[in-house]
Amino acid sequence: MSTDSKNLDEIVGRKYQHGFVTDIESDTVPPGLDEDVIRLISRKKSEPQFMLDWRLKAFQHWQTMREPNWANVRVAPIDYQGISYYSAPKNRQDGPKSLEDVDPKLLATYEKLGVPLHERARLAGVAVDAVFDSVSVATTFKDRLAKAGVIFCPFSDALRDHPALIERYIGSVVPYTDNFFATLNSAVFTDGSFVYVPKGVRSPMELSTYFRINAAKTGQFERTLIIADEGSYVSYLEGCTAPMRDENQLHAAVVELVAEADAQIKYSTVQNWYPGDELGRGGIYNFVTKRGDCRGNNSRISWTQVETGSAITWKYPSCVLRGDNSVGEFYSVALANHYQQADTGTKMIHIGRNTRSTIVSKGISAGHGQNTYRGLVKVLPSAVGARNYTQCDSLLMGDQSGAHTFPYMEIREPSAVVEHEATTSKIADDQLFYCRSRGLSEEDAVNLIVSGFCKAVFKELPMEFAVEAQNLLAVSLEGAVG
Amino acid sequence: MQSMLSIVDLHAQVATRKILKGLNLEVKAGEVHAIMGPNGSGKSTLAGVLAGRDGYEVTKGTVTYEGADLLALDPEERARAGVFLAFQYPVEIPGVNNAYLLKAGLNAMRKHRGQPEVDAFEFLGMVREQMQLMHMDESFLNRGVNEGFSGGEKKRNEILQMAILEPKLAILDETDSGLDIDALRVVANGVNSMRSPERAMVLVTHYQRLLDYIEPDYVHVLSDGQILRSGDKSLALELERRGYDWVRQEAQVA
Numbered sequence A: 001m002s003t004d005s006k007n008l009d010e011i012v013g014r015k016y017q018h019g020f021v022t023d024i025e026s027d028t029v030p031p032g033l034d035e036d037v038i039r040l041i042s043r044k045k046s047e048p049q050f051m052l053d054w055r056l057k058a059f060q061h062w063q064t065m066r067e068p069n070w071a072n073v074r075v076a077p078i079d080y081q082g083i084s085y086y087s088a089p090k091n092r093q094d095g096p097k098s099l100e101d102v103d104p105k106l107l108a109t110y111e112k113l114g115v116p117l118h119e120r121a122r123l124a125g126v127a128v129d130a131v132f133d134s135v136s137v138a139t140t141f142k143d144r145l146a147k148a149g150v151i152f153c154p155f156s157d158a159l160r161d162h163p164a165l166i167e168r169y170i171g172s173v174v175p176y177t178d179n180f181f182a183t184l185n186s187a188v189f190t191d192g193s194f195v196y197v198p199k200g201v202r203s204p205m206e207l208s209t210y211f212r213i214n215a216a217k218t219g220q221f222e223r224t225l226i227i228a229d230e231g232s233y234v235s236y237l238e239g240c241t242a243p244m245r246d247e248n249q250l251h252a253a254v255v256e257l258v259a260e261a262d263a264q265i266k267y268s269t270v271q272n273w274y275p276g277d278e279l280g281r282g283g284i285y286n287f288v289t290k291r292g293d294c295r296g297n298n299s300r301i302s303w304t305q306v307e308t309g310s311a312i313t314w315k316y317p318s319c320v321l322r323g324d325n326s327v328g329e330f331y332s333v334a335l336a337n338h339y340q341q342a343d344t345g346t347k348m349i350h351i352g353r354n355t356r357s358t359i360v361s362k363g364i365s366a367g368h369g370q371n372t373y374r375g376l377v378k379v380l381p382s383a384v385g386a387r388n389y390t391q392c393d394s395l396l397m398g399d400q401s402g403a404h405t406f407p408y409m410e411i412r413e414p415s416a417v418v419e420h421e422a423t424t425s426k427i428a429d430d431q432l433f434y435c436r437s438r439g440l441s442e443e444d445a446v447n448l449i450v451s452g453f454c455k456a457v458f459k460e461l462p463m464e465f466a467v468e469a470q471n472l473l474a475v476s477l478e479g480a481v482g
Numbered sequence B: 001m002q003s004m005l006s007i008v009d010l011h012a013q014v015a016t017r018k019i020l021k022g023l024n025l026e027v028k029a030g031e032v033h034a035i036m037g038p039n040g041s042g043k044s045t046l047a048g049v050l051a052g053r054d055g056y057e058v059t060k061g062t063v064t065y066e067g068a069d070l071l072a073l074d075p076e077e078r079a080r081a082g083v084f085l086a087f088q089y090p091v092e093i094p095g096v097n098n099a100y101l102l103k104a105g106l107n108a109m110r111k112h113r114g115q116p117e118v119d120a121f122e123f124l125g126m127v128r129e130q131m132q133l134m135h136m137d138e139s140f141l142n143r144g145v146n147e148g149f150s151g152g153e154k155k156r157n158e159i160l161q162m163a164i165l166e167p168k169l170a171i172l173d174e175t176d177s178g179l180d181i182d183a184l185r186v187v188a189n190g191v192n193s194m195r196s197p198e199r200a201m202v203l204v205t206h207y208q209r210l211l212d213y214i215e216p217d218y219v220h221v222l223s224d225g226q227i228l229r230s231g232d233k234s235l236a237l238e239l240e241r242r243g244y245d246w247v248r249q250e251a252q253v254a
Helices: A004-013 A035-044 A049-062 A090-094 A104-113 A118-123 A142-148 A154-162 A164-170 A182-190 A429-436 A442-453 A463-477 B043-051 B075-080 B098-112 B120-133 B140-141 B149-164 B181-193 B233-242 B245-253
Strands: A027-028 A086-091 A126-132 A135-139 A151-154 A193-197 A204-212 A221-230 A233-241 A249-251 A254-259 A264-272 A282-294 A301-305 A314-315 A318-323 A327-336 A341-350 A358-365 A370-379 A387-396 A402-411 A418-427 B005-014 B017-026 B034-036 B058-064 B083-086 B093-097 B171-174 B200-205 B218-223 B225-230
Touching: A035 A049, A035 A182, A035 A370, A049 A182, A135 B005, A142 A151, A151 A154, A154 A164, A154 A193, A154 A221, A164 A221, A164 B245, A182 A254, A182 A282, A193 A233, A193 A370, A221 A233, A221 A264, A254 A264, A254 A301, A264 A282, A264 A463, A282 A301, A282 A327, A301 A314, A301 A341, A318 A327, A318 A358, A327 A341, A327 A370, A327 A463, A341 A358, A358 A370, A358 A402, A358 A442, A370 A387, A387 A402, A387 A442, A429 A442, A429 B075, A429 B093, A442 A463, A442 B093, A442 B098, B005 B043, B017 B034, B017 B043, B017 B058, B017 B225, B034 B043, B034 B233, B043 B075, B043 B171, B043 B200, B058 B225, B075 B083, B083 B149, B093 B098, B098 B120, B098 B140, B098 B149, B120 B140, B120 B149, B120 B181, B140 B149, B149 B181, B200 B245, B218 B233, B218 B245, B225 B233, B225 B245, B233 B245
Parallel strands: A126 A204, A193 A221, A204 A233, A221 A254, A233 A264, A249 A282, A254 A282, A264 A301, A282 A314, A282 A318, A301 A327, A314 A341, A318 A341, A327 A358, A341 A370, A358 A387, A370 A402, A387 A418, B034 B200, B034 B218, B083 B171, B171 B200
Antiparallel strands: A027 A086, A126 A135, A151 A193, B005 B017, B005 B058, B218 B225
């Protein structure tokens, strides 16, 4: 009847539910990285010359770089020569023309994950660009989007069909020199999603991508580029889950967003990669660079993320507020349970006049989890009238977890108004007792309290994602921790 | 008639401090009992022990509720069995919808009783009716649980919960504290409307004034962890006039 920490541990200690491996013959290059491997990747994907040149420049630069060590995480050494940098499902060579041509096992995997292809996708009104390992195997709703003029396709298809757009925009938000992991990605990225919304167009549906890491020892280096041209709007949803595995897997994705004048991009993530077991063995290393550029006046970029998975999360979705009156938003729920480590936050760079940014970060720590918020609000002298509001809350469960907050502010414009609020709380025994004395089980009580804590973020998610996110938290913390 | 609640020689402590020292109480269905006593006499400890709050250790004695050992049950099991505690200090739970908690609680209890869950429509009907009775604004439903509520609003919310959950045994811990006279009247009306032959109530209070509005069948004086004297409502009036020391002195003499 007591809420002692042992009991809490049991409740929190739920196993990962999506731990399965699909047995599909993979076309995988041997582990190791050199220029030949990069040439091979580029050739396999029949890329234009500029892409290969760019990759090689990135690789040369990467060789001069060192892994960053400033994050508040402990990482086992990564053997970059022990990773295979390319893996594609075999039947890609024949090129599946439709869902019927797709390997049934692959479809079964998507079934297990609840990816709505077939009729479900259409009913849900969601276009799915499913990334399996490194090559996209199925894309739906292209036609409907095409009618609106929206391009939504695998990155490699875009390189073939729209090379000029890629050449113009790739690296324009996250240059290949940006940071160790982004540079590595620039050299070896295999696939991802490409979105272009033309001037004045409102995307007729939410765009959604499900990522999945499958083949053993295969790092995933996704690259996503979303361009919202003047006056357009797009909402993009990204959801992830991965099979159970013993060895750590590296994931170093790059996402670039460009919002031209009066355009709006809403980017939502639910991340549920394998977090490792109760003792902290295994799990994904999730080192992601996400950045949006509010390039035009009155543009707006919103990042919403629910991060429950991965052994280590290192991720700072950021906004460069270049255009006057542009708006950047970051809403985040990050959960660290067992031995998970999360070092996440955002950067808001105010350059244009009257730029505004909002940061709402909710960190939940349970078990031995360590959760760090790291954020930068930078206001340059040009950003007259800039405003920022930051709210940063941490919720601790049990007595072994940790919450850390590192807010940085660099304000070089005297007219700027910057606000920061931070709280750290424990799920109070009083709150649990109150709910239980109204008939709720301890588990339901914790769920309720945690979802209340996260409410300000969940309401930013598209409806179907909000439900999924809430379920995910419940599974990840089961009861005591929502 | 058999007692609904039977407390025999109850000893309880917080850490090493002994607070209840041999408390006896019999409560039958349909009865309203007032437990009065000075600060530190053990009133809130009694309420906490009955509801199953952490941090109290029962070292001796028994509490039998409807023939079963109440102390063996988890707090939620007690609630589902019909025991309700109206808190002295209802806790705030930010972001958790007030109506949502109440509906979740109600459905947990209905499930326990083998009844179908209420849907949102049915639930709203029930709540609206009770809220009118409690003079509560409908905005209460969508606010966070007790979040930013005034003292009076929190207490009304407790009584609203009681009215919806329909307990068999209601324990009201200092429900009158922090209420102005209008709020006290509303809360008392709510409680009175709940009186029934099947329901028992235990009012824990420091002051007599609550009993002007809710007339108890029995009044007990708790002092230093024991019930020193029991009587009818006239005892409360005597306490008001003469204070608690008088009971203590008489008990010592006896």
